[in-house]
Amino acid sequence: MILVIGGTGHFGRETVEALAAAGEPVRVLSRNPERAGLPDGVEVVRGDLADPGTLAPALAGADRMLMVLPYGADASALLAAAREAGLRKIVFLSSGAVVDGAEPQPDVIAAYHADVERAVAATGIEHTFLRLFFPAVNSLSFAMQMGGGNDVIRAPYADAASAPVHERDVADAAVRVLTTDGHAGRTYALTGSESLTQAEQVHILGETLGRPLVFDELPDAPVREQMAQFMDADFVNALFDLLAGTVGKPAEITETLEQLIGRAPRTYAQWAADHTADFPAA
Incomplete structure (x- = not known):
């Protein structure tokens, strides 16, 4: 049994x-199982990471676990329960911001994931x-600006x-690691196969959606200040x-x-095509 957190x-x-x-x-741990909408079977x-009493039952009979955690989540109770349950393998989706050997880490994102x-x-x-x-999927944030025919x-x-x-x-990489041997103690840095600027991503997204999208660069200071009003400033x-x-x-x-999944990674254009329904129509 594979338990998936997140x-x-x-x-x-x-x-x-x-x-x-x-x-x-x-098996999936969820605060709201009735709204999970996952496949039959x-x-x-x-359960909840913040409620240790729900974790042991979720781990019962599981031998492997994938951890996909929201930034800042406390995994200590989960890991203690996993050790107690005799789990044999943990796969953690971490951040490329982590710098091996750096102390302190360069920022709070790297520090959190390095701690986990x-x-x-x-x-x-x-x-x-x-x-x-x-x-x-970071590009989904663009959708909020595209309503009402806005192409900027x-x-x-x-x-x-x-x-x-x-x-x-x-x-696919997570499935490979969870279901095959030879990955113990390994750290895999996952990247796509093409380097694209944000402006290039918006152009590709526009081509896929059939919209003349353009990127208008803003100074970062006011945007940082605005976002810090509803997100952690650090x-x-x-x-x-x-x-x-x-x-x-x-x-x-x-x-x-590519080595893990046995084929070339999907392109950004493929991602955009797979997500056309997530963006407003022109």
């Missing part, structure tokens, strides 16, 4: 669906870390470059600093994802 979000859901399609027994159990990685390793359970930097995407850092990764490719600053650090620099591309 199985109703983008990456967890794709992994659950891929595991179910492969005939693997899979997937076991959904009520250390906590996972300290359990003594076999583990693998999948480090993801800029997922393609306004944001900082037009020339910030990344190698965006399709969430289905992340899921997190916002870390995210913007990561973007700023990629301006004018082609994104590093690794072959790790």
Whole structure:
């Protein structure tokens, strides 16, 4: 049995669906099982990371676990319960912001994920870390600006470059690690196969949607200030600093994802085509 933590979000859901399609027994921890909307055959159990009493029942009979955690979530009770339950393998979806050997880590995003990685390793359970930097689903934020026929995407850092990764490719990598041997103690940096600036991503998205989308670059300071009103300011600053650090620099591309899934990663254009329904019509 494979327990998935975060199985109703983008990456967890794709992994659950891929595991179910492969005939693997899979269970999902959810605060609201009745709203999970997962495939038939997937076991959904009520539980919460903040309620330790719900974790042991969720882990009963499970031997492997995928952890997809929201930023800032406390995994200590979960890891203690996993050790007590005799779990044999943990796969953690971590962040590409982590810098091995850095102390302190460069920002709060890296520090949080590095702390979780250390906590996972300290359990003594076999583990693998999948480090993801800029997922393609970040582009869903553009949808909020595209209502009413607006074709101008306004944001900082037009020339910030990344190698965006399709969430289905992340899921395929997670399935591979969860269901095969030879990954103990490994850390895999997952990237897409092409370096694209934010402006280039918007152009590709526009071509896919049949809309003349353009990127209008904004100064970052007022946007940081605005976002900090409803998000953790340290997190916002870390995210913007990561973007700023990629301006004018082609994104590093690794072959790790292709080696794990046995094929070339999906392109950003493929991601856009798969998500046309998530963007407003012109």
